[in-house]
Amino acid sequence: MASLSILTSASLSSSYHLIFTLLAFLLSGLIFLLTHHKSKSRKLNLPPGPPGWPIVGNLFQVARSGKPFFEYVNELRLKYGPIFTLKMGTRTMIILSDAKLIHEALVEKGQVYATRPPENPTRNIFSCNKFTVNASVYGPVWRSLRRNMVQNMLSSSRLKEFRGVRNNAMEKFINRLKAEAEANNGVVWVLKNARFAVFCILLAMCFGLEMDEETVEKMDQIMKTVLITLDPRIDDYLPILSPFFSKQRKKALEVRKKQIEFIVPLIEQRKRAIENPGSDHSATSFSYLDTLFDLKVEGRKSGPTSAELVTLCSEFLNGGTDTTATAIEWGIAQLIANPQIQHQLFDEITQRVGNKRVDEKDVEKMPYLQAVVKELLRKHPPTHFSLTHAVIEPTTLAGYDIPMEANVEIYLPPIAEDPKVWSNPEKFDPDRFISGGEDADMTGVSGVRMMPFGVGRRICPGLGMATVHVHLMLARMVQEFEWEAYPLGKKVDFTGKMEFTVVMKETLRAKIKARGEEGK
Numbered sequence: 186m187a188s189l190s191i192l193t194s195a196s197l198s199s200s201y202h203l204i205f206t207l208l209a210f211l212l213s214g215l216i217f218l219l220t221h222h223k224s225k226s227r228k229l230n231l232p233p234g235p236p237g238w239p240i241v242g243n244l245f246q247v248a249r250s251g252k253p254f255f256e257y258v259n260e261l262r263l264k265y266g267p268i269f270t271l272k273m274g275t276r277t278m279i280i281l282s283d284a285k286l287i288h289e290a291l292v293e294k295g296q297v298y299a300t301r302p303p304e305n306p307t308r309n310i311f312s313c314n315k316f317t318v319n320a321s322v323y324g325p326v327w328r329s330l331r332r333n334m335v336q337n338m339l340s341s342s343r344l345k346e347f348r349g350v351r352n353n354a355m356e357k358f359i360n361r362l363k364a365e366a367e368a369n370n371g372v373v374w375v376l377k378n379a380r381f382a383v384f385c386i387l388l389a390m391c392f393g394l395e396m397d398e399e400t401v402e403k404m405d406q407i408m409k410t411v412l413i414t415l416d417p418r419i420d421d422y423l424p425i426l427s428p429f430f431s432k433q434r435k436k437a438l439e440v441r442k443k444q445i446e447f448i449v450p451l452i453e454q455r456k457r458a459i460e461n462p463g464s465d466h467s468a469t470s471f472s473y474l475d476t477l478f479d480l481k482v483e484g485r486k487s488g489p490t491s492a493e494l495v496t497l498c499s500e501f502l503n504g505g506t507d508t509t510a511t512a513i514e515w516g517i518a519q520l521i522a523n524p525q526i527q528h529q530l531f532d533e534i535t536q537r538v539g540n541k542r543v544d545e546k547d548v549e550k551m552p553y554l555q556a557v558v559k560e561l562l563r564k565h566p567p568t569h570f571s572l573t574h575a576v577i578e579p580t581t582l583a584g585y586d587i588p589m590e591a592n593v594e595i596y597l598p599p600i601a602e603d604p605k606v607w608s609n610p611e612k613f614d615p616d617r618f619i620s621g622g623e624d625a626d627m628t629g630v631s632g633v634r635m636m637p638f639g640v641g642r643r644i645c646p647g648l649g650m651a652t653v654h655v656h657l658m659l660a661r662m663v664q665e666f667e668w669e670a671y672p673l674g675k676k677v678d679f680t681g682k683m684e685f686t687v688v689m690k691e692t693l694r695a696k697i698k699a700r701g702e703e704g705k
């Protein structure tokens with residue numbers, strides 16, 4: 186979620202295999218030395234285990250496997266169980282994938298596990314030395330930034346104030362889908378359009394300015410370039426190699442400069458609009474920026490600098506865009522693969538709202554829609570890893586030492602697919618939450634069963650807003666259109682691919698048919 190590049194660990198994307206495979210062979214000797222030196226000197230207090238214990242994989246092996254990182258981790262999990270260690274160059278990664286262990290760490294010992302590990306130099310450029318909610322270490326800066334974001338933007342009362350923004354974005358979204366379908370024989374791209382709709386909502390909330398499509402596209406382009414620049418590189422794991430990456434560092438600084446040059450004028454525009462009320466017709470009543478201009482950060486005399494404002498706005502935009510759009514893509518894929526679920530959802534919408542457009546207030550009267558969204562987030566958590574955690578002091582978990590310098594990675598999918606907890610976990614079955622009586626508490630307070638938003642002190646603060654967006658978008662999409670596979674009859678391929686989030690490997694194209702006036 187997670188890094189303004191919010192999803193630090195999740196962005197260990199398959200793309201880095203290419204770089205790794207080339208470089209790793211040359212560097213294998215070096216890695217071997219580093220790995221062995223570190224594992225001997227760390228003196229982990231661990232129970233006896235198979236050969237190679239406690240470190241079950243390293244950078245070289247990950248690269249050599251040629252597999253996406255999450256697939257590699259999943260194989261190790263099946264072999265070594267719910268807690269194991271990878272030595273990724275100079276970094277120690279402890280991977281957790283068991284609900285009880287995660288509850289113990291993130292909820293019961295929440296404060297101990299509430300910090301973040303040091304960032305690499307590229308990330309530091311974009312996070313202004315960790316001046317964001319997601320990257321800041323557990324302490325006064327994190328508390329001030331998070332409190333501000335939650336209380337002033339994401340609380341349920343604040344969220345209601347942006348209902349108009351969401352309704353506008355939904356109308357644009359439906360019209361874009363209609364126009365694309367008209368131009369392409371009824372065929373539309375799902376992720377791209379969903380992404381655009383969420384991005385428009387977040388932009389309006391963030392800057393308090395109505396933007397034309399060109400500005401939105403430009404901003405989107407910049408955000409994507411930033412995310413690509415933040416993709417992990419081999420020198421993140423072996424800093425000794427950083428002199429070989431000076432070109433990439435220079436490029437990162439250029440991208441940062443462009444980002445600042447594009448966003449600062451928008452910040453200035455918002456400032457002028459607040460200082461001279463009524464002077465700017467594109468200005469709306471309230472925005473995230475307004476809360477940041479006067480932000481008091483514990484332990485600091487002055488408010489955020491321009492560069493820090495750019496970083497905080499980017500965090501707000503990135504945190505909720507790809508994550509939400511990814512959920513929509515998987516959701517529509519499941520509705521296509523399960524037409525009876527789509528029918529049942531459409532029936533509920535028609536019964537509850539009749540001829541009018543679904544509004545977010547209607548969602549509470551729609552138990553089946555709620556069940557579909559829960560099942561979607563259980564079966565397809567948009568990120569397969571939570572953000573990387575670290576401990577504020579050395580501790581132990583299940584008898585393992587957890588040292589302060591370790592990256593604690595939470596691998597999410599096995600939790601929501603545990604057959605001890607879920608009946609028939611493979612099946613996409615919203616009814617499990619209705620007649621099946623299963624429970625989907627996503628906060629993990631009383632026990633972890635599924636955790637698409639993380640749990641504990643660093644749980645995603647956007648949980649409430651994201652679920653409003655997913656409910657509303659899915660409901661509007663199903664109310665307006667019937668969704669079918671493209672080409673017609675094609676079986677949906679549910680293989681995932683790790684990018685910033687875990688998207689569908691075969692980007693979803695769907696055939697849509699307007700439902701006609703009687704359906705609205």
Ligand code: HEM
Nearest residue numbers: 186318319504505508509571572637638639643645647651
């Ligand atoms: C379906 C949509 C979303 C998903 C699946 C999601 C998922 C996550 C996850 C897994 C984390 C990491 C939690 C941890 O560190 O243990 C996270 C953190 C975070 N998310 Fe989200 N997120 C979503 C939407 C949003 C939205 C809409 C926003 C705000 C605009 C947002 C802002 C953040 C922030 C700021 C953090 C860092 C929290 C901290 O470190 O204290 N997310 N999210």
